[in-house]
Amino acid sequence: MLGLSVPAVHAEEPLKVGFVYVGPIGDHGWSYQHDQGRLSAEAHFGDKIKTTYVENVAEGADAERVIRNLAKAGNDIIFTTSFGFMNPTVKVAKQFPNVKFEHATGYKLSDNLGTYVSKTYEGRYVAGYVASQMTKTNKIGYIASFPIPEVIRDINTVQLALAKYNPNAELKIVWVNTWFDPGKEADAANAMMDQGVDVILQHTDSPAAMQAAERRGAFAVGQASDMTHFGPKAHLLSVVDEWGPHYINRIQAVMDGSWKSSAMVEGMKEGAIVIPGFNESIPADVTAKAKELIAGIKDGSVYPFTGPLKDNKGEMKVPEGTKLTFADLEKMDWYVEGIKAEIPK
Known part of the structure; x- marks a missing residue:
């Protein structure tokens, strides 16, 4: 009896998503909220994505090194989440034209670099x-x-x-x-x-x-x-950043092949500020x-x-x-x- 060879079924590789934080994820402020957005994306996409984050990244040369390493590691989209990461992100984006980059709070754009900011x-x-x-x-x-x-x-x-x-x-x-x-x-x-x-x-x-x-x-x-x-x-109220919807939306765009560089500005109306x-x-x-x-x-x-x-x-x-x-x-x-x-x- 001849054995029949069955071709192996390979699961689709997960989309790799990188995040760079200026502070620790335990700061209970800005970096913490960006990481909550990352976790929301993980919960939404499950094993369709694999995320990596680097925390406590100093603005300047250290940021450029971290961003470049994430690009070299095969991340498909990288989110850099502090104003001082702007020029390092611009520089690395030029070196990796096939990787998508998004920079929070900045204003410099290119074909593979978008920005996002909340009001x-x-x-x-x-x-x-x-x-x-x-x-x-x-x-x-x-x-x-x-x-x-x-x-x-x-x-x-x-x-x-x-x-x-x-x-x-x-x-x-x-x-x-x-x-x-x-x-x-x-x-x-x-x-x-x-x-x-x-x-x-x-x-x-x-x-x-x-x-x-x-x-x-x-x-x-x-x-x-x-x-x-x-x-x-003491607590009167908190001005809360909700990043999860943005991360889910932009990761989905990369998956769909519809991602384009843009300058996204969102506030209370869009649920980005709560x-x-x-x-x-x-x-x-x-x-x-x-x-x-x-x-x-x-x-x-x-x-x-x-x-x-x-x-x-x-x-x-x-x-x-x-x-x-x-x-x-x-x-x-x-x-x-x-x-x-x-x-x-």
């Missing part, structure tokens, strides 16, 4: 309103990372909310020149509270400021992920107004960057009846009227 300023505007109503000292603190347009526009949005809803409130800004350093973030929070600040917002990634506020009876706003459990009494809930200590009318602002942002009736807007030196930057486009916001390098500080050089 965090929408959430900050709501947070600024809530802060304006919850402060007793009229001193609001903002822990800022680096003076890049994303951070500057979010600071400006908070100031615009304060000016509209509590003109007596003053915004105090401390630059810590890091995305993730719990010690520095806690020191900044404590220094501001020593000066009478009783509501703290942050553009850094650890929950250290929230924890400091909890210890000292102040309020704080969470960054990137829901930070409620780090300060149950405020999961509000502290029960916030008065009901304030929470109701915050929800009204969210609805207005979603339907376009509320847009913070609508003229007339002056900078903090008195120069008219946005005439009445004009709205800044996102392209304008991507280059923002000036403070709005009311901020008593200079942007670091």
Whole structure:
């Protein structure tokens, strides 16, 4: 009896997807949320994809090495998730034209390099309103990372909310020149509270400021992920980034062969920015107004960057009846009227 040879059935190779994070996935902020997006993609696609991530990657030469190694390892699409990864991503993308790259918060595009960013300023505007109503000292603190347009526009949005809803409130800004350093973030929070600040917002990634506020009876706003459990009494709300839908959509596009370089900008309307809930200590009318602002942002009736807007030196930057486009916001390098500080050089 002759044996029949049966051809082996090879399962389709999984799509390889790489991620590069500026902080640790345990930062409970920016990098943590990007990794939650990666896990959402894994849950969605199962064994159709294989993901790899590298955390704690310094911006600059180290980033270029990590991105190149992921490309050499055969990843089909690589997501680089910090502003300072922009030029290294551009450089590696030129060297690997068959690999797809997407860079978060940047603005440089090529045939195989796209960008994606969320409108965090929408959430900050709501947070600024809530802060304006919850402060007793009229001193609001903002822990800022680096003076890049994303951070500057979010600071400006908070100031615009304060000016509209509590003109007596003053915004105090401390630059810590890091995305993730719990010690520095806690020191900044404590220094501001020593000066009478009783509501703290942050553009850094650890929950250290929230924890400091909890210890000292102040309020704080969470960054990137829901930070409620780090300060149950202090936590007013969190401005949460939801990256899962974007990662699923773009990975699917690579699978379908429909991926094209694009500059994707998404916010509350698309579900990319979410405020999961509000502290029960916030008065009901304030929470109701915050929800009204969210609805207005979603339907376009509320847009913070609508003229007339002056900078903090008195120069008219946005005439009445004009709205800044996102392209304008991507280059923002000036403070709005009311901020008593200079942007670091």
